[in-house]
Amino acid sequence: MLNETVFRTEDLPGADRFDYWCERIGRTHAPLDLHSPYAADYRAHQRVVELGALHVWPTTHQALRYRRTPKLIRQSDPEQYHIGIPLQGTNRISWGDERALLGAYQIQVYDSSRDVEVNCTNGTDPFSGIGIEIPKRLLHLPQHSMDRLFARGMSGREGFGALLVQFLTQVVSDTSCYLPSDGPRLGTVVVDLLSSLFARTLDADRALPPETRTRSLVLRIRAHVQRNLHDPRLTPTTIAAAHNISISYLHRLFQGEHETIAAWIRHQRLERARRDLADPAMASTTIHAVAARWGFVRAADFTRAFRTAYGMPPRDYRQQVLHGAAPVLLSTQRL
Known part of the structure; x- marks a missing residue:
């Protein structure tokens, strides 16, 4: 099976659960300032699946507010993007003077180098979603283009977004059918789908400079090639x-x-x-x-x-x- 780690707060005494969760989230993503109205007896479950250089983590947890502060960024910056995909619940996001409210199946991008606050809630029910931690070097879009995607909702119900959610859901539902050596290959597919989604989203923005649109086209072409390498007619x-x-x-x-x-x-x-x-x-x-x-x-x-x-x-x-x-x-x- 794929390399996988499981975290459950229920395995610990109630008083220790939230501190444990804060520590694990800090290792999975980056150091964060976390708060929850349920901190006294926090209930959460997370699996971290290794796909080569990137990590995919399905998670279910009670309401949570986290912030990536300038101080924490100065202390430690893994130089990666976090892709958040709520499946049940919403993310209320604040950065600078900007605000956004993104719901289920809206794919969103965060940058470990940028200050942001996110409230993950699903009323009194647990919040669930899938996260991806991906090193910035794996995505070939320039930083100014990725900045345009920051906290911007992209549909996970159609197009490349739907393909991404379906693929991730299938992989994490049962990792026992894969070998550890399959991890990097599956990670390549995730990178291709993310690149295609981002390029398509950016290409739809008329304000993008010509060089960015050109780069987006190259990314789409690369994704097309990766999907069709098996076809001898690919020329x-x-x-x-x-x-x-x-x-x-x-x-x-x-x-x-x-x-x-x-x-x-x-x-x-x-x-x-x-x-x-x-x-x-x-x-x-x-x-x-x-x-x-x-x-x-x-x-x-x-x-x-x-x-x-x-x-x-x-x-x-x-x-x-x-x-x-x-x-x-x-x-x-x-x-």
């Missing part, structure tokens, strides 16, 4: 058609990236295949089947590309990894 031509742009414009978009669109697709496919070859659970899957799974139609083309990228044929790589060796690769592919 610059089909990508341009799917986004209603010309081939030449697609290539111009990637001029500012680390590599061409075709090279990036190839690297993504090779990296996914390499992970499968190193996965003991897929040891009985033929190399040709692994290659076909990631869009390589001809086994010879896959073997040649793998050898060029990593310095050894895929068969040798699989044998070394599955027998406990640590292969010396020619290069490390970018994710």
Whole structure:
């Protein structure tokens, strides 16, 4: 199963529960100033599921007010975004002179580097939701664009938002069907869905500068590629058609990236295949089947590309990894 930690205040004496909860929240997210009318006998439950570098945590708790203060930010800043998704209840948010009230299935973004106060309530019933802690470096939107999303409600009932909520709900409902090695792969899907949601939201804002709209388009294209790596028909031509742009414009978009669109697709496919070859659970899957799974139609083309990228044929790589060796690769592919 995935790496997972469970916290329950009910396991402690009533007088110790709220202090324990404050400590655990501080470790999961960032140090916070917390208050609750139920602090004398606080009831809360939280699971923290590791998906590579990001953490997803479904939670249920009594009414809670928390604040990320300038003093706490100076003391400790993990440089991450917190994505909050209430499932039952509302968040009343205050930052600077701004106010917002966001309800169930409204996806919201907070920044560990910004002062904010949030009241999580569901009347006398427990509040429930899903949180995501994601390092800022994993999202490729510039800071000024992310600032536009701060405490802004994005629907979790349609489009990319609905896909994100459905995916998270499915993963956390039963983590026993996954291996720990699946965590980073699932985390990549979450990053892709968040990037697509944010890019679509920002692209709908006409006040965005042209460079931000361009970056949002690149993010949507990257998300499209990640979803379709298995399809051998995925080419610059089909990508341009799917986004209603010309081939030449697609290539111009990637001029500012680390590599061409075709090279990036190839690297993504090779990296996914390499992970499968190193996965003991897929040891009985033929190399040709692994290659076909990631869009390589001809086994010879896959073997040649793998050898060029990593310095050894895929068969040798699989044998070394599955027998406990640590292969010396020619290069490390970018994710």
